[in-house]
Amino acid sequence: MTDQSFPAIAHLLRAHTIVEERLSGELSAVHGLSLNELLLLMFLDGATAGRLSRVELARCMHTSASTITRQAAPLEKRGLVGRDVDARDARLSYVVLTPTGKQLVEDARATFERSSNTFFRDRWTEDEIASLSELLGRLTVSLPGSLI
Amino acid sequence: MTDQSFPAIAHLLRAHTIVEERLSGELSAVHGLSLNELLLLMFLDGATAGRLSRVELARCMHTSASTITRQAAPLEKRGLVGRDVDARDARLSYVVLTPTGKQLVEDARATFERSSNTFFRDRWTEDEIASLSELLGRLTVSLPGSLI
DNA sequence: GCTAATTACTTCCGTATGCAAGCTTTTTAA
């Protein structure tokens, strides 16, 4: 009984470096967004009322609170997100998508989707891509939030 | 005709954050190695004569030459790798695995393999893991070097 | 009700990375 876990994880790590590099390049060139900035905006876009507190965002992005603070700052300066305070809890500050931000997310998501196609084109069947998506998705079911 | 490319790539990005965090934690705690340090050592372990030039390593790791310079330095101080010069080309400096380094790679690889299993245990069949590995591996065929 | 613990967020510091610039060596081309 051969164990395929190690090669699967090894391939995941290597595939990620390729995907991240190409996606980052496209998003930066076309929209002036880093990949992580777009993911942050996409989590907001998928949240109710287009807003999340900073700790909720950190959990969605699976990163630290300090990273969210720094990632949100330039987005706020660009007018893509705003800052809402909670009337009941003064500790909470929500990151909320502005209309400008929502428009940019829609455009950048299209770039993301188009770029995603280029990874598979001509060498994967639609069924294989769906199978890959399902298998990878099962690894992430414990994560809060969704990009889809 | 639904397009699954985008969700597949989105899931790949999210799965990577989970995998990297858990693997890094285990490797650091058990062997005092970062994930990237182990990957570097594993590429050397898989190379002929256990050595690669710095640019070859950069291509395997899909990173920059300066990163290899900085990643190899602490490994050299720990005695895990050595430095070989090329008799024909004085520009080349090979990173070569020492016996100590080879032993550590074998131990750390076992940790890597054991940790890899924990991602799939009880919720993936062996066939599904093999399928995932094959599909992801097809994304990385263009990369030089191999971890397996 | 008051104190202690917890939570949300920010800032500081150490670390990791890519890119540009620089140095040395080799290869190319005239």
Next chain:
DNA sequence: TTAAAAAGCTTGCATACGGAAGTAATTAGC
């Protein structure tokens, strides 16, 4: 042969991140 181009490597600079520490606000325990 010699000058120009390219390749391999390193260093400086700017950026991004996590964790610890700090501040402010809320909750828990008595």
